[in-house]
Amino acid sequence: MEQPTIYLDNNATTAVHEDVLAAMNEAASLYGNASSMHAMGREAAVAIEESRQAVRDLIDAQDGAIVFTSGASEANNTVFNLFRERIDLGAKRKRIITTTIEHPSIIETVTHLKEIGYAVDLCPVDNTGRVxxxxxxxxxxxxVALVSVMLGNNEIGTIQPVKEIAALAHRHGAYVHSDATQAIGKIEVSMKELDVDYLSLSAHKFYGPKGIGVLALRKGVPFSPFVHGGHQEDGRRAGTYNNTAIIGLGTAARIAQRELPDENKRLWALREMLRVGIEERIPNVVVNGNQEHCLPGTLDVSFPRAEGESILLYLDLEGIMVSTGSACASGSLEPSYVLLASGVDIELAHGSIRFSFGRYNTEDEVRYVLEKLPPIIKRLREMSIR
Amino acid sequence: MNNFMAQWVYSPVVKDHFMNPRNTWNEEEHFEADGVGEVGSLACGDQMQVLIKVKDDKIEDLRWLTYGCASAIASTSMMSTLAIGLPLEEAYFLSPEQITEALGGLPEHKFHCSVLGDKALRAAIDDYLKKSGRENPWQNQVAKVICECKQVTDIRVEELVKSKEATTLEELAEITGYGTVCGKCKPQMALLFDQLQHLYNV
Structure with a gap:
């Protein structure tokens, strides 16, 4: 029997949707520089503006600006950089607040800011990872100048009360940013409803291409470019327009908006099928994150006495692709900082596995995982110190 | 290197030992050990236990258990195949480098944290010698001098970290005088100290 390939790492990245791929292939001939005044330039510009509108509709950005970036990491860095600049220029508000479980593109940015003397506070989270x-x-x-809180956590899936946080922050006169990268296409994301001033997203998390993202701005909020050198994006971000990627992003945005209601339910059903199956078949497991406020396709589980990287690699040998919260397999040997920040025991933080579902996963795949996973955990536990 | 990384994260030998670990201690097996050694900590993500049977001053048989990543499992498995049959003295001097070499190499960042098998084996031999009321003739030979000026060995540092007599580098300097003469050893000592603190979870 040929080994299947079961991709359960959709929070890391997703496959490009076939319609997105088709749109991008078609766009390959659209090589005009969208900044050029001639016909080919104008043609590219029209396609880019259509994509911009698709993103605007997807996140209900009203009359704010949609700035294309190289991804969410750049979008996040742009926000922190512009507030840093305001502080440097003598703004009265000099403090930045974010949380302990943000994506590394924020955690490492604020760690750096702290090191060089800026005032940053990290808001702690409860034991489900919620502020x-x-x-x-x-x-x-x-x-406080800026409050930045992610909408859905990439590792444990916990959804933050961003709307309530934004209300509090605005009452104190601070601006609010939310990294919505993991939430797009999985839950409804409305800048208007959340009442946030800045929002980041990345195309490759919802079946678009890699290397393209967005920083959305509420109309009238402070802005300063992170990348200088051109008049593109109304002077907000320099660099020749990446026609193909932007068109891919726009197509993915339309699909995400259209499919969201069904996709949300489908992902949650698959996730719950796996969660219930694991709890039935494997003794002593701990499901991490908030089970009430959770991204529908994310399931993070700790298996005490079985280490994360070993589980990941045994699953890989069975054709099942997941990720581990600890960075053991990826360079550092630290346990998951997200779980540690949520007060999870250090051993559990070494043994967590993230299953993240996407539009191409099926119930049959979940059945296959439920067949292969229990013996792997049993085996590792037998080998573990008693 | 890039080629085999593309095939799998570890070498084919590591993969084999990860998939088919040798000499693990099965729960049902009654293994009467003459010496038991345990090292590692959960903070590091690797914890290891080694049980040995000794006959005529040779490692007659060995079993192990580990909580750890793939390279921890594979390196302990490899250690077990290398150690069985060795005279105690040779087993005592089995080095992480030998284990790593036999495995066909490990990624750099995995080397320090996950190759603990030799240390657990040494702890088991220490335990065996202690139980049989014998002197340990090799303990000082296996030591590596870190600070040449003050003759501070890694074993001495390990003792001080383990017993919590030295909880900071400053305390370590106060007790041993390391780094107070030429200062050349300071970076290496800081690295060792950090690793040991991690290892003993202090």
Whole structure:
């Protein structure tokens, strides 16, 4: 029997949707520079503006600006850079607040800012990885310039009360940014409803191409470019327009908006099927994250006495692709910082596995995982110190 | 290197030992050990236990258990195949480099944290000698001098970290005087100290 390939790492990246691929292939001939005044330039510009509108509709950005970037990491860095610049220029508000479980593109940016003398506070989370509003409120003050809180966590899937946080922050006069990268296409994301000032996203997390993302801005909020050198994006981000990628992103945005209601339910059903199956078949497991406020396709599980990388690699040998929260397999040997920040025991943080579902996963695949996973855990536990 | 990384994260030998670990201690097996050694910590993500049977001053048989990543499992498995049959003295001097070489190499960042098998084996031999009331003739020979000026060995540092007599580099300097003469050893000592603190979870 040929070994299947079961991709359950959709929070890392997704396959490009066939319609996105078709649109990008078609766009390959559209090589005009969208900044050029001639016909080919104008043709490219029209396609780019259509994509911009598709993103605007997807996230309900109203009359704010949609700035194309190289991805969410650049979008996030742009936000922190512009507030840093305001602080440098003598703004009265000098403090930045974010949380302990943000994506590395934020955690490492603020760590760097702290090192060179900026005031940054990390709001703690509860044991489900969720920000406690009273703790956020305690950190707020009229010296806070920016509050940045991710919408859905990439590792444990916990959804933050961004709307409530934004209300609190705005009451104190601070601007609000949310990294919505993991939430797009899985839950409804509306800048208007969340009432956030800045929002980041990345195309490759919802079946678009890699290397393209967006920073969306509420109309009238402070802005300063991170990449200087051209008049593209209304002077907000220099660099020749990446026609193909932007068109891919626009197509993915339309699909995501159209399919969201069904996709949300389907992903949650698959995730729950796996969760229930694991709990039935494997003793002593801990499901991480918030089970009520959770991205539908994310399931993060710790298997005490079985280490994450070993589980990942045994699953890989069976054709099942997942990820581990600890960075053991990826360079550093640290356990998952997201789980540690959520107060999870260090051993559990070494043994967590993230299953993340996408539009191409099926119930049969879940059945296959439920057949292969229990003996792997049993075997590792037998080998583990008793 | 890039080629085999594309095939699998580890070498084919590592993969084989990961998939088919040798000499693991099965729960049902009654293994009467003459010496038991345990090293590692959960903080590092690797913890290891080695049980040995000794006959005529040779490792007659060995079993092990480990909580750890693929390279920890494979390196302990490889250690077990290398150690069985060895005279105690040779087993005592089995080095992480030998194990790694036999495995066909390990990624750099995996070397320090996951190759603990030799240390667990040494701890088991220490335990065996202690139980049989014998002197340990090799303990000081296996030591590596880190600070040449003050003759501070890695074993001495390990003792001080393990017993929590030295909880900071400053305390370590106070006790041993390392780094107070030429200062050349400071970076190496800092690295070792860090690893040992991690290892003993102090």
């Amino acid at each position: 406690v509003l009273s703790q956020m409120e305690a950190l707020l003050g009229d010296d």
